[in-house]
Amino acid sequence: VTPEVPTVRDADLLLRAFVEADADAVLRACQDEQIQRWTTVPVPYGIEDARSFIAGGPAGWQAGRPSFAAVDATTGELLGSFGVVDRNEVGDAEIGYWVAPWARGRGVATRSVRLLCRYLFDEGAERITWSAVVGNVASRRVAEAAGFTVEGTRRLGMVHRGERVDAWTASLLPGELRPGDATERARSGVLATWPIEPVSLHTPRLLLRPYRLTDAPGLLTYASDPVVARWDPEGIDTLAEATARCRRRMDWTSGMAAAWIVADPGDTTILGGVSLHEVDAHQESGEVGYGMLPVGRGRGLATEATAAVVDFAFATLGLQRLCLWHAVANPDSCRVAERLGFALEGVTRKSYRYGDGHLHDEHLHARLADDPRPGSRSDRG
Amino acid sequence: MEPVTLVDPPLVLRPPAESDVEGLTQAIQDHEIARWIDAIPWPYTDSDSRFFITQLSRSGWESGDHVNWLITVDDAILGVVGLHRRYPEVQEVGYWLTPAARGRGLATQAVRRVCRFAFEELDAQRVEWQAVVGNEASRRVAERVGFRFEGVLRSRLGRPGSPADAWMAGLLRSDERAK
Numbered sequence: 001v002t003p004e005v006p007t008v009r010d011a012d013l014l015l016r017a018f019v020e021a022d023a024d025a026v027l028r029a030c031q032d033e034q035i036q037r038w039t040t041v042p043v044p045y046g047i048e049d050a051r052s053f054i055a056g057g058p059a060g061w062q063a064g065r066p067s068f069a070a071v072d073a074t075t076g077e078l079l080g081s082f083g084v085v086d087r088n089e090v091g092d093a094e095i096g097y098w099v100a101p102w103a104r105g106r107g108v109a110t111r112s113v114r115l116l117c118r119y120l121f122d123e124g125a126e127r128i129t130w131s132a133v134v135g136n137v138a139s140r141r142v143a144e145a146a147g148f149t150v151e152g153t154r155r156l157g158m159v160h161r162g163e164r165v166d167a168w169t170a171s172l173l174p175g176e177l178r179p180g181d182a183t184e185r186a187r188s189g190v191l192a193t194w195p196i197e198p199v200s201l202h203t204p205r206l207l208l209r210p211y212r213l214t215d216a217p218g219l220l221t222y223a224s225d226p227v228v229a230r231w232d233p234e235g236i237d238t239l240a241e242a243t244a245r246c247r248r249r250m251d252w253t254s255g256m257a258a259a260w261i262v263a264d265p266g267d268t269t270i271l272g273g274v275s276l277h278e279v280d281a282h283q284e285s286g287e288v289g290y291g292m293l294p295v296g297r298g299r300g301l302a303t304e305a306t307a308a309v310v311d312f313a314f315a316t317l318g319l320q321r322l323c324l325w326h327a328v329a330n331p332d333s334c335r336v337a338e339r340l341g342f343a344l345e346g347v348t349r350k351s352y353r354y355g356d357g358h359l360h361d362e363h364l365h366a367r368l369a370d371d372p373r374p375g376s377r378s379d380r381g
Numbered sequence: 382m383e384p385v386t387l388v389d390p391p392l393v394l395r396p397p398a399e400s401d402v403e404g405l406t407q408a409i410q411d412h413e414i415a416r417w418i419d420a421i422p423w424p425y426t427d428s429d430s431r432f433f434i435t436q437l438s439r440s441g442w443e444s445g446d447h448v449n450w451l452i453t454v455d456d457a458i459l460g461v462v463g464l465h466r467r468y469p470e471v472q473e474v475g476y477w478l479t480p481a482a483r484g485r486g487l488a489t490q491a492v493r494r495v496c497r498f499a500f501e502e503l504d505a506q507r508v509e510w511q512a513v514v515g516n517e518a519s520r521r522v523a524e525r526v527g528f529r530f531e532g533v534l535r536s537r538l539g540r541p542g543s544p545a546d547a548w549m550a551g552l553l554r555s556d557e558r559a560k
Contacts, residue, residue, distance in 0.1 A: 088467075092537075126544070127536050152532015155551045156507045157471070164470070164506050169549075171535050213542070243542065 005061060008068075008115045011189040011282070013108065015068035015082060015115050017061075018054045022069055025078035026050040029100035038136045039098050040160070063087075066119075070099075070112040079103035082116045092127045092171075093120050097142075107180075109142040111188055114177055117146060118254055121174050124244055128173075133158060134166040143170050147178035147253075177253040190255030191281045193317050198252050201260060201308040206301060208260035208274060208308055211249040215261060215270065216242040222270040228291050231330055232355040255279065262292070262305045271296040274309045284320040286313055290336065297332065303339045310340060314369045322367050325352065327360035337365040341374030382445040385502075389494045392487065394450035394462065396442060397434045401451060401458065405430040408458040414477045417516045419540050421477075441465075445503070452478065452491045462491045464499050470506040472499040476522070483518070489525045496526060500554045507553050513538050514546040528552045 005017035018026070029035065030045040042049045057067050060083070067083030080103060085096035095116060099109045117128050130143045134153060144150065148170040158167035179190050186192070198210030211219075216239055223229060223236035236242050249259040256279045262272040272292035279286040288309055292302040313319045324342045326333035337344075342365035350359040384396035397405065406427050409415075415423035422429050433449075441447025441463075449463035459482035464472045474495060478488050499505040510528050512519040524530075528550035539545030 149535065151534050152549055154509075154531055154549070155529070156553055157509075157551070159469070169532065169534070171537075173536055216542075 005057075005066070006119070008119045009073055010111060010115060011187055012073050013079070013111055013115065014071050014073040015112060015119075016071065018057050018067060018069045018081075020051070020054060022078055023047060023050040023054055025100070026053060026081070029078070029080075029098065029102075032098075032101045034101070034138070035098045038133060038139065039096070041098070043161075060084075064091075064093075068112075068116060070108060070115075077103075079108045080112060082112045084120070090127075091125070092129050093125050094129045094131060095120075097139075107184055107187065110145045110180065111184065113142055113146045114179075114188070117172055117177055121177070121251060122248065124247075126174065126247075127171055130170045130172070131158060131167050133160050134168055136168075140168060140170075143172075145178070145180065146172065147176045148172045149176070174247050175251045175253065177251075179253060179255060185255070186281075188255070189281050191279065191317055194252075194255045194279075194281075195258075195316075196253055196255075198250060198258065201312060202265075203304045203308045205264075206271075206305050206308075207263050207265040208305055209263065210252075211246045211259060211261055213243065213246050213250070216246050218268065218270045219246060219261075222273075222293065225293055227294055230354065230356045231291065231327065231333070233353060235355050249275070255281070260305075260309065262296075262301070272302060272305060274305050276309055276313055278323075279317070279319070284318070285323070286317075286319050286321075287323045287325065288313065289324070290333075300339070302332075302336045306336060306340055310367065318369075320369045324365040324367075325362050326365075327352070327354055327362055329360055334363060337363070339374060340367065341371055342367045343371070382442060382448075384442045384448075385498075387450065387494055387498060389490060391454045392490055392494070393453045393456075394491060394494065395453060397438050397449060397451050397461075399431075399435060402427055402430045402434060404458045405434065405451070405461075408460065408479050409477070411480050413480075417513055417519065418475070418477060419513075419538055419545075420475075448503075450491075450495070452476075452482075452487065454482075454487070459487060460491070462488075462495050464495060464503065464508075466503070467509060470504060471509060472503060472505045472507075473509045473511065474499070476519075486525075488522045492522055493526045496552055505554065507551055510550045510552070511537065511547045514548055516548075520548060520550075523550050523552075526552065527556055529556070 007016040027047050027050040030041045036043045060067050064087050065084040069078055070080045070082055071078055080099040082097040084093045086094040120128055130148050132139045150170040152169055154167045154169050156164045158165055179185055179196055182192055201208040220239055220242040252258050257277040259275040261270050274290045277287050290302050290306045313322055324337050345364045345366050348362045351362045353359050387394040409425050415421040438449045446466045451458050452460040452462055460478035462476040464474055467473050476488055476492055496508050499508050510523045530550045532549050534547040534549050536544035537547035
C-alpha cells in the first residue's frame with residue numbers, strides 16, 4: 001500500500017514525495033563533494049543508490065519517517081531532499097537534509113526545513129531534533145536560521161563513514177520556528193506585518209488571549225457544549241485532542257493563522273474563540289471565524305470579540321479583504337456577521353461539513369478594509 | 382543474551398526474578414524516585430513491578446537491548462540499575478536507590494560496575510546519561526563515575542503534558558574513569 005503523501009509549499013517551493021523520475025537528478029546531486037562529505041549517502045553514489053533511496057520512501061512514510069523532494073514550484077526542478085531520518089522512543093523526529101549544488105545560495109534549505117518542520121508540528125510532533133557531525137557549519141546555520149537551539153555536543157555520539165565522531169545536537173519546540181528576514185518572508189508568502197509571537201487583544205468587556213497548553217482542560221469543556229460542538233468541524237472529544245488543538249493554535253509561525261481565546265478579564269473560563277486563517281500575503285486577504293458559549297450569547301460578546309480581530313487584520317496586518325463563512329442553518333452567526341458590517345456576497349450550496357456531520361449550505365460574507373465601519377454614520381448630509 | 386549477575390562487594394547486582402515482585406514494590410515506595418524518572422509509574426503497585434520483571438526486564442535481557450539489575454546488599458533490594466541500547470555502540474544508563482541506601486556511594490559503585498559491563502560485554506563506545514534538570518543526586522553520581530557534561534536537551538524528558546529539560550552527559554570507553 002502506498003501511503004498518501006501530502007505536498008506542502010510556500011510561494012515558490014514545493015515539497016512532495018520522491019518519484020522514480022527524480023533518480024537522475026538525485027544521482028547528479030549526490031555526486032557533490034559537500035553532500036558526500038557531511039551526509040550519510042553512499043560513496044561512490046550510483047544510479048542504483050538513487051533508485052533504492054526513492055524506492056524506500058513509502059516504507060519510511062509508514063514508519064513515521066516522511067521524506068520530501070524539494071522542487072521549484074514553477075519549473076519542477078529538484079532542489080534538495082528533506083525528511084525525518086529517525087524517531088526515538090518518545091516520538092522526537094530527527095530531521096536530515098541535503099541541497100543540490102545547483103540550488104545553493106538562495107535560502108532553499110532554510111525555507112524547506114521550515115516547511116518540513118511546520119508539517120511535522122501540524123502532524124503532532126512535540127519535539128524536532130537535528131544532529132550533525134561537528135564542523136558541518138552549513139547545516140548548523142540552516143537549523144539555527146529556522147529556529148533550532150543547539151543544545152550540546154554528544155561526544156562520539158554519531159557514526160560517520162565508519163568512524164565514531166562527535167555530534168552537535170539541537171532541538172526545535174512548537175512555536176519556535178522563525179520566519180526569517182523581510183526578503184525571506186516575502187519569498188515564503190508571509191506578511192511583513194505578521195507577529196510571530198502571539199499577541200493579546202483587549203475590548204471594553206473582553207480579553208482575547210493566545211492559547212496556552214494549560215488551556216486544554218478548559219478547551220475540552222468548552223468544546224463539549226452541544227451548540228459549540230455542532231458548528232466545530234473537527235470536534236474535540238478527548239484531552240489529547242484538546243492539547244493538540246492548543247498546540248496548533250498557539251503557534252503563529254506559519255504566517256497564515258492566528259487564534260485567540262475569548263475570556264472575561266480576570267477569569268480563566270473560556271467563553272469563546274476567534275480565529276484568523278487562510279491569511280494570504282499576496283492576495284492581502286484572510287478569513288475570520290468565531291464561536292461562543294451560550295452563556296456569552298445575546299450580549300453581543302461574539303460581535304465585540306470578533307470586531308477586535310477584524311480591526312487587527314485591517315489596521316495592524318494591512319489586509320484588504322476578510323471573508324466570513326457560516327452555515328445558513330446558524331442564524332446567530334449571520335447576525336454577528338451583519339453587525340460586523342460583513343456584506344452577504346452569496347450562498348454556496350452544501351459547501352462544508354460541520355460538527356453535526358452534515359454538509360451545509362453556507363453564507364459567504366466579506367468586508368473590505370475601506371468599507372465603512374459598522375454603526376458609523378456619515379455626517380455629510 | 383543470558384542474564385548475568387555482577388558481584389562487586391558488598392554489592393550484588395542481579396537480574397530481577399518473579400519472586401522479587403513484592404520486594405521491588407516495597408523498595409520503590411518513595412515518590413522522589415517517580416518524580417525524577419518519568420518511566421516509573423506512580424502510585425506503584427505489585428502489578429507494575431510484575432510487568433517490569435516479567436515483561437520489560439525479561440524481554441530486555443533476551444534481546445540485550447534493555448538489561449536491568451536489582452542493586453542488592455545481603456539480599457536486600459536497595460534499587461535498580463540498567464542499560465538501554467540507544468544506538469549501536471551507545472548505551473544509556475539509569476538508576477535509583479531506596480532512601481535508606483543513599484549517601485553511602487552505592488549508586489556510584491553500581492553505575493561504575495555497569496558501565497564497565499557496557500564497555501566490556503556490550504561493545505559500547507559511549508555510555509550516555511540523561512536526567513531531568515535539577516536531579517542533583519543523580520548528577521553527582523554520574524560525575525563521580527566520570528561522566529562529562531555535554532548539554533541541556535530542552536523538553537527531552539517529562540510526562541505527557543509536562544515536558545522537562547534534560548541534562549546530558551557522556552562517558553567514553555577511552556575516558557579515564559574515576560577510580
